[in-house]
Amino acid sequence: MGSGGSSHLEDKHVLIIGAGYGGVQLALTLMKKKANFTIVDQKECLHHNVAAVRAIIQPGFAKKTVIPYEPTFGSHFRRGKVTKIDVETKKVTLEDGTELTYDILVVASGSFGPMKEIEGSCEEIIAKYSKVVEQVKESRDVVVVGGGPVGVEVAAEVATIYPDKKVTVIHGGKQLINPEATNKFVEKVTTLLKDMHVEVLIDDIVENLDELPDQVRGSYEVKTQKGKTVHADIVLKCTGLKPNSSSYSNGLSSHMTEHGFLKVNEYLEVEGLKEVFAFGDCCNSKEPKLAYVAKLQADLVAKNLANLINKQPLDPWKSDAVKIFMGLSMGSRHGVLALKNGYILPEFIIVNVKSKDMMTGSYFKDMHQQIPV
Numbered sequence: 001m002g003s004g005g006s007s008h009l010e011d012k013h014v015l016i017i018g019a020g021y022g023g024v025q026l027a028l029t030l031m032k033k034k035a036n037f038t039i040v041d042q043k044e045c046l047h048h049n050v051a052a053v054r055a056i057i058q059p060g061f062a063k064k065t066v067i068p069y070e071p072t073f074g075s076h077f078r079r080g081k082v083t084k085i086d087v088e089t090k091k092v093t094l095e096d097g098t099e100l101t102y103d104i105l106v107v108a109s110g111s112f113g114p115m116k117e118i119e120g121s122c123e124e125i126i127a128k129y130s131k132v133v134e135q136v137k138e139s140r141d142v143v144v145v146g147g148g149p150v151g152v153e154v155a156a157e158v159a160t161i162y163p164d165k166k167v168t169v170i171h172g173g174k175q176l177i178n179p180e181a182t183n184k185f186v187e188k189v190t191t192l193l194k195d196m197h198v199e200v201l202i203d204d205i206v207e208n209l210d211e212l213p214d215q216v217r218g219s220y221e222v223k224t225q226k227g228k229t230v231h232a233d234i235v236l237k238c239t240g241l242k243p244n245s246s247s248y249s250n251g252l253s254s255h256m257t258e259h260g261f262l263k264v265n266e267y268l269e270v271e272g273l274k275e276v277f278a279f280g281d282c283c284n285s286k287e288p289k290l291a292y293v294a295k296l297q298a299d300l301v302a303k304n305l306a307n308l309i310n311k312q313p314l315d316p317w318k319s320d321a322v323k324i325f326m327g328l329s330m331g332s333r334h335g336v337l338a339l340k341n342g343y344i345l346p347e348f349i350i351v352n353v354k355s356k357d358m359m360t361g362s363y364f365k366d367m368h369q370q371i372p373v
Contacts, residue, residue, distance in 0.1 A: 008306075008309045008310055009030065009033050009034070009035035009036065009305065009306055009309060010034055010035060010036045011036070011309065012036065012103040012104055012309050013036050013037065013038070013101065013102050013103045013104075014030065014035060014036065014037040014038075014102065014103070014104045014105075014106060014305060015037070015038050015040065015092060015100060015101075015102035015104070015105050015106070016037060016038070016039040016040065016106045016108060017040055017082050017085075017092065017105070017106070017107045017108065017109055017247050017248070018039075018040075018041060018107065018108040018109035018110055018244070018247070018280075018282070019039050019040070019041035019043070019046060019069055019077070019108075020041075020046070020047075020108065020109075020110040020280065020281075020291075020294070021110075021280070021291040021294045021295055021298075022108040022110070022279055022280035022281075022291075022294030022295060022297060022298045023039055023041070023106075023108035023110075023280075023298070024039075024046055024366075024367070025294070025295040025298035025299070026106065026108065026298040026301055026302055027039045027073060027076065028072075028366060028367075029298070029299065029302040030302065030305075031073070031076065033302075033306075035305075037076055038076055038077075038078050038100060038102075039069070039073060039076060039077055039078070040077075040078045040079075040080055040082060040092070040094070040100070041069065041077075041079065041080075042079065042080060042081040042095075042119065043069075043079075043119060043120070043125075044068060044069060044070070044079055044121055044122060045066040045067055045068045045069060045121075045122045045125070046066070046067040046068075046069065046363070046367065047065065047066060047125060048064075048065040048066070048067065048358075048359075048360060048363050049065070050291055050354075050358060050359060051064065051065045051358035051359065051360055052065060052129070053150060053153040053154045053157050053329070053358075054157050054329075054332075054358050055129045055133075056129055056132040056133060056136065056154070056215070056236075057133065057136055057154070057157040057158055057161050057162075058133070058157070058161055059130075059133050059137070061129075062125070062126045062129035062130055062133070063126050063372045064357075064358075064360040064364075064371055064372055065125075065129070065358075065360065066122040066125050066126060067363060067364060067367045067369060068122060068369070071367075071368075071369055072367045072368055072369065078094075078100070080094035080095060080096065080098065081094060081095040081246075081247070082094060082095075082109075082246075082247035082248075083095050083246075083247075083250060084250045084251050085105070085247075085248055085250065085251030085252055086251055087105070087251065087252070087273055087276060090102050090103065090105070090275075092105070103275065104275045104276075104277070104305060104308065104309075105275065105276045105277070106276075106277045106278070106279075106301060106305075107247070107248055107252075107262060107270070107276070107277070107278040107279075107282055107283075108278070108279055108280050108282065108294070108298070109243070109244040109245070109246075109247045109248065109282045110243075110244050110280060110281045110282060110294075111241050111242060111243050111244055111281035111282065111289060112240075112241070112242050112243075112244055113150070113240055113241035113242065132215045135215060135216060135217040135234055136158065136162075136217075136234060136236075137162075138217055138233075139165070139217050139232075139233035139234040140165060140166065140233050141165070141166045141168075141230075141231050141232050141233045141234075142155075142158050142165055142166065142167045142168070142232065142233065142234055142236065143167075143168045143169075143170065143220075143222050143230055143232035143234070143235050143236070144158075144167065144168070144169045144170070144235075144236045144238055145170050145206050145209060145212075145222075145235060145236070145237050145238060145239055146169075146170075146171060146172075146237065146238035146239035146240075147169045147170070147171025147173065147176045147177070147200065147202070148171075148173075148176075148177060148178060148238065148239070149177060149178075149326060149328055150238040151169055151171065151236075151238035151239075152169070152176060152177065152189055152193070152328060152330070153328055153329055153330070154236055154238055155167050155169045155193060155196075155198050156192065156193065156196060156198070156329070156330040156331045156334070157329075157331055159193075159196035159197065159198050159331065160196065160330075160331030160332060160333070160334075161331075163196070163197070166199075167196075167197075167198045167199070168198070168199045168200075168201065168230050168232075169193070169198060169199070169200045169201065170201045170204060170205075170206055170222065170224060170230070171200070171201065171202055171203075171204070172203070172204065172205040173202070173203065174202070174203055175202065176189055176190060176200065176202065177189060177326070177328075180288075180325075181325075181326070182325075182338070182342045184338075184342065184344060185325070185326070185336060185338050185342070185344065188336045188344060189328065189330070189336055192330045192334050192336070193330075196330075196331070201224065201228065201230075204224040204225060204226045204228065205224060205225045206222055206223070206224055206225075207223055207224060207225050208221075208222070208223045209237070212232075212235045212237075213235070214235060214236070214237040215234065215235075215236060215237075216234065216235075217233055217234050218233070218234070219231075219232075219233065220232045220233075220235060222235065241281075241289060242259070242260060243259070243260045243261050243262075243281060243282045244281070244282060245260040245261075245262075245282065248262065248278075248282075252270065252273075252276075254272075255270050255271060255272060255273065257284050261282060261283055261284040262278040262282055262283045262284065263283075263284050264277075264278050264279070264283045264284060264285060266316040266317055267304055267314040267315070267316055267317065268283065268285070268297060268300060268301055268304070268317050269304075269314070275308065277301050277304070277305075279294065279297035279298065279300075279301055280293070280294035280297060280298070281294065285297070285317065285319075286319065287319060287322055288322075288325075288326070290326070292322075292324060292327075293322055296321050296322065297317065300315060300317055300321075303315055322340060323339060323340060324337070324338070324339060324340065325338040325339060325340045325342070326338055327350050327353070327354055328350070329350070329354045329355040329358060330355065331355065332351075332355055332356055333351065333355065334347065334351065334355065335347060335350035335351050335354060335355040336350065337349055337350035337353075337354075
């Protein structure tokens with residue numbers, strides 16, 4: 001096992017690409033250790049997308065989902081879009097042509113998916129959310145496409161804030177959430193949705209999905225492969241997850257899987273490269289792509305950076321470090337939290353930890369900032 005010591009971290013420049021949940025967790029740790037590092041992101045603030053499911057529904061909530069980087073990281077933060085990585089010269093090129101040098105590179109660029117594609121300044125992100133809030137507010141029939149974790153949470157938010165709206169979830173899978181979810185977990189989620197009068201269509205695919213605009217009020221007929229037609233005033237698409245590979249495809253393409261994830265070894269190093277790590281949603285580790293997992297992996301990478309600099313053996317990533325299967329908020333008053341062994345914890349735990357405020361308070365606290373009122 002490596003020592004995890006923090007000495008000499010100031011002697012090597014660590015460059016972190018991506019300031020999502022994992023990148024921020026790593027940067028906060030490095031700040032505490034007075035390390036020499038730079039964190040790069042094209043946004044000016046942390047987009048707390050876990051809370052996006054409420055930000056697009058509840059008026060005024062969006063301002064609690066953006067946390068500026070600069071007040072927390074100061075000169076350690078660099079805003080810019082990475083367009084090229086050169087591992088031979090240890091240089092990273094930004095879209096404006098600026099070159100950043102590094103001694104050790106960490107890629108934590110995250111992923112694109114439902115509620116994750118909003119870019120821009122803090123004000124622009126808030127404005128985009130506010131626009132969707134109005135679209136939802138003015139709609140009577142809401143169709144959520146995708147019954148994974150995000151889709152379920154979105155449907156529950158709509159039903160909680162607007163109990164008079166008709167909410168329908170259409171999911172292509174054999175069961176809600178994902179194939180790994182236990183029957184007990186799915187039954188609990190299904191019961192909560194039923195109690196909220198949410199209609200759920202399982203094992204059916206929307207065949208005209210490409211013709212339906214996302215998050216735009218109108219009048220639509222949602223058609224499924226099994227011949228059903230559901231009227232919608234607004235369609236909320238909650239499907240798909242893909243790695244944000246734009247920052248590393250130019251330079252690390254030979255180290256990517258066919259789906260765009262970076263290949264990593266047991267120490268979360270990019271396979272075939274030295275002094276290059278990758279973790280979180282952008283790497284091909286088998287764990288679920290969750291903020292919780294990214295933060296656990298960030299802690300390991302922090303230890304291994306110190307181990308590498310101090311010439312100590314690296315610590316391996318252990319999947320048993322992940323104790324939680326999933327924690328879903330189901331509106332502000334309900335939720336379902338299960339451990340990996342299938343045990344479902346008492347509901348008040350997930351309600352207090354997540355559902356009440358979507359963890360906005362804890363993230364502002366971690367970033368040493370005051371949450372907007």
